[in-house]
Structure formats: structure tokens, C-alpha cells
Amino acid sequence: MALTAPQATGPELKGPLDFEDSPLSRASKQPLMLGLFLNLQDINFSSVPTSNSWTFDYNAELVKKADELGFEIAFSRTQWLPKGGYDGSASLDSFIALGAMSAITKNILLISTIHVLYGPLHPLHLAKYGATLDHISRGRWGINIVTGHRAVEHEMFGWQRIDHDKRYDMTSELFDVLHRLWTETENFSYEGKLNPWSINNGWITPKPLFGRPNLVTATGSPAGFDFAARHSDLVFVTSPGGAHIDSALETLPDHIATLKNRAAAYGRQVKAIINPIVVSRDTEKEALAYADAIEAGKPQPGTRAFATNNYDSDAHAWRGRGDARHKQGRNLGGNIEIIGSPEQVVDQLVGLKKAGIDGVQLNFYDFRADLDYFAERILPLLKEADLRL
Numbered sequence: 360m361a362l363t364a365p366q367a368t369g370p371e372l373k374g375p376l377d378f379e380d381s382p383l384s385r386a387s388k389q390p391l392m393l394g395l396f397l398n399l400q401d402i403n404f405s406s407v408p409t410s411n412s413w414t415f416d417y418n419a420e421l422v423k424k425a426d427e428l429g430f431e432i433a434f435s436r437t438q439w440l441p442k443g444g445y446d447g448s449a450s451l452d453s454f455i456a457l458g459a460m461s462a463i464t465k466n467i468l469l470i471s472t473i474h475v476l477y478g479p480l481h482p483l484h485l486a487k488y489g490a491t492l493d494h495i496s497r498g499r500w501g502i503n504i505v506t507g508h509r510a511v512e513h514e515m516f517g518w519q520r521i522d523h524d525k526r527y528d529m530t531s532e533l534f535d536v537l538h539r540l541w542t543e544t545e546n547f548s549y550e551g552k553l554n555p556w557s558i559n560n561g562w563i564t565p566k567p568l569f570g571r572p573n574l575v576t577a578t579g580s581p582a583g584f585d586f587a588a589r590h591s592d593l594v595f596v597t598s599p600g601g602a603h604i605d606s607a608l609e610t611l612p613d614h615i616a617t618l619k620n621r622a623a624a625y626g627r628q629v630k631a632i633i634n635p636i637v638v639s640r641d642t643e644k645e646a647l648a649y650a651d652a653i654e655a656g657k658p659q660p661g662t663r664a665f666a667t668n669n670y671d672s673d674a675h676a677w678r679g680r681g682d683a684r685h686k687q688g689r690n691l692g693g694n695i696e697i698i699g700s701p702e703q704v705v706d707q708l709v710g711l712k713k714a715g716i717d718g719v720q721l722n723f724y725d726f727r728a729d730l731d732y733f734a735e736r737i738l739p740l741l742k743e744a745d746l747r748l
């Protein structure tokens with residue numbers, strides 16, 4: 360894909376990584392940033408029982424624990440699924456829920472997923488809500504920018520899915536405009552070219568503390584990489600080799616280099632974050648037995664729970680899954696799978712760091728129990744391995 364010249368983004372429009380004292384700059388000093396994936400929905404990957412719950416209280420307990428443990432990032436997804444989705448349970452909106460978590464946490468970055476094209480949400484709304492959360496969280500809140508990869512979601516909002524690359528062009532125009540609203544010192548007017556909105560003497564206060572809220576993109580496509588290189592601070596990358604750690608470690612270095620080179624071409628830097636599920640027990644044998652049990656309890660093709668997880672998607676980011684050229688993972692939940700004893704988990708994390716990964720957004724099968732285990736048995740080893748300050 361040919362690089363296009365940046366429009367409104369440029370060296371004069373600064374983001375949190377341009378400020379030495381921003382929460383994101385402080386977080387980035389860690390050799391390997393630690394993030395926690397919060398499920399604001401009940402994910403029943405398997406019939407093996409868990410403590411997991413979609414409720415705010417359950418997830419608030421997890422985020423407070425992660426904050427106290429020194430994790431740098433908490434993130435949650437948002438999906439718009441018809442009745443029967445979310446494995447049939449309820450699901451909280453991550454814009455609101457992670458925003459609310461800024462009042463009960465101190466240091467952790469809080470990243471809400473927002474489908475920025477749906478509605479469409481007017482840029483003045485998004486700019487004002489974002490500026491408000493930026494100040495409540497003191498620069499810790501951010502947006503995981505998603506454009507909507509599932510046809511059924513666009514249809515729920517009353518139109519057919521917009522073409523993949525066009526979605527990124529529309530989103531790019533939106534974020535050029537948002538950046539202006541967050542930084543302009545005078546009223547700002549703009550007529551949407553790709554988007555169906557306009558602004559007449561728009562004015563947003565308060566101005567975000569570090570240029571704008573933290574921006575994240577979850578993508579694996581050329582158009583998504585180009586968007587992220589221009590606009591985002593963190594990129595949730597996925598393994599081109601699928602979920603198995605060996606294939607991930609083989610394919611990630613080139614993938615991450617492509618992303619970071621694209622950002623450098625715009626005079627910017629981005630951090631690469633990946634989303635593994637960690638399945639760990641004291642010995643390799645016990646960890647494998649835990650992973651085997653989860654796998655054995657997964658819904659089978661043809662059953663209802665399996666069907667709700669298979670809506671039509673045009674996302675590139677998960678295409679490594681099922682690619683016969685790569686060693687296959689077990690599909691336990693995260694984008695990649697880290698299975699083993701605490702020492703083996705650390706070895707795999709060291710491998711990811713060497714592949715160019717700057718942080719991990721951790722998924723667990725049973726969040727409360729497995730986060731406690733991670734804190735007690737794995738976190739101290741990360742310091743010994745120089746992955747944590």
C-alpha cells in the first residue's frame with residue numbers, strides 16, 4: 360500500500376508518548392508492559408467451571424487487583440451481538456464501564472473499545488466524552504478504535520457493512536477531526552468528506568492533559584496498520600502464525616517490524632501489544648492437564664454456543680488461525696497461547712519480547728484464580744528475567 364501524506368496529524372499535534380510525564384510514557388518504561396483483558400461478558404469457552412462474571416463488581420475487583428500489582432493496562436472489548444450472542448448472557452459496554460473504573464483505580468491505563476463509526480457518533484460527542492474521561496482519569500483513559508468487522512453489527516445499526524479499507528479511511532478522517540477538537544485554541548468548523556457529519560464552530564473543553572486520550576488500534580491488515588501508524592499509540596497485534604506459541608514467535612518479528620517501520624515513516628512510534636491466554640500450573644504436566652480439560656469442554660461444531668461465536672467477519676487480524684502452514688493452537692481464548700510451568704511461561708514471554716512485543720494483554724481461563732496464581736508464581740520471575748523493573 361502506498362503511504363499517503365498525513366493530513367491533520369503531524370509533529371505539532373502531540374500524543375501521550377510525546378509527554379515524558381504522561382501515564383503512557385511512564386508505562387512504556389517497563390521492558391514488558393502488563394495488561395489485563397477484562398471480560399465484561401460471560402465467555403463460556405468450555406464447560407470447566409470458572410468464577411468469571413460479566414458484572415461490574417467482579418471486573419472492578421480484578422482491575423483494582425491489577426492496579427495494585429503494578430499492571431500498566433486494563434482493556435475490554437465491546438461487541439454488538441443479537442439475542443443469543445455473548446453466550447446468552449449480559450454484556451456491559453466498555454466505554455462506560457472502563458470510564459467508571461477510572462474513579463476506583465490509581466495508575467493503570469483504562470482502554471475502552473469503541474465502534475467509532477456506528478451511529479454515527481458525532482465527533483463532538485466523542486471529543487467531549489473523551490476529554491471528560493481524560494481529566495477524571497488524569498490521562499489514563501483511552502480508546503481501542505474499532506471499525507466493526509462483523510456484518511451483523513452494521514446491520515443492527517441499519518446499514519450494510521461498509522467496505523474494509525473504506526472504514527479505515529472514514530475513521531482516519533474522524534480522528535484527524537477529533538485531534539483538532541482536542542487541541543484547537545479557537546472554534547473549529549469542518550464539513551465531513553467521507554463521513555455524514557459536519558461541525559460548525561465546534562469547541563471542546565477541557566483540553567486533554569497529554570494532547571489527546573490514549574489511542575489503540577487492534578488490527579492485522581495493511582489498511583489497519585497504516586491507520587495505526589498515523590493515529591495510535593498502542594497496537595494490539597495478532598499472530599500471523601495463529602495461536603501456537605512456536606508459530607507466533609516465528610511470524611511476529613517481520614509483522615511487528617512492518618508496523619513499526621510504517622509508524623517511523625510518519626515520524627511516529629507505536630508500541631506492539633499482544634493478547635495471550637496464560638494457562639499455568641506448578642509443573643508442565645499439570646498445566647497441560649488444565650489446558651486439556653479446557654479443550655475437552657469446548658462446544659462442538661453444530662451446537663448453539665459454537666454457532667454464536669461464528670458470525671461473518673472480514674477481519675484480517677485472526678486469519679493465522681487454521682492456516683495449515685502453521686502449528687495449530689488449541690483455541691483456548693487469547694490470540695496466542697502460553698501454556699506451561701511458571702518458568703516456561705516466562706521463557707515464552709522472553710521470546711515475545713525478543714520478537715518485538717512491548718506488552719502483553721493477559722487473558723486467563725478463570726480470571727480471579729488464574730490472576731492470583733500469576734501474581735504469586737509468575738510475576739516475581741518476570742523481574743528476575745529483566746522483563747519488569
Ligand SMILES: Cc1cc2nc3c(=O)[nH]c(=O)nc-3n(C[C@H](O)[C@H](O)[C@H](O)COP(=O)(O)O)c2cc1C
Pocket residue numbers: 435436437438472505506507508577578579580582583584595596597634673674675676677694720
Ligand atoms: C486484542 C483485540 C481486541 C479486540 N477487541 C474488539 C472488540 O472489542 N470489538 C470488535 O468489534 N473487534 C475487536 N477486535 C477485532 C478487531 O476489531 C478486528 O480484528 C478488526 O476487524 C481489525 O481488522 P483488520 O485486522 O482487518 O484490520 C479485537 C481484536 C484484538 C486483537
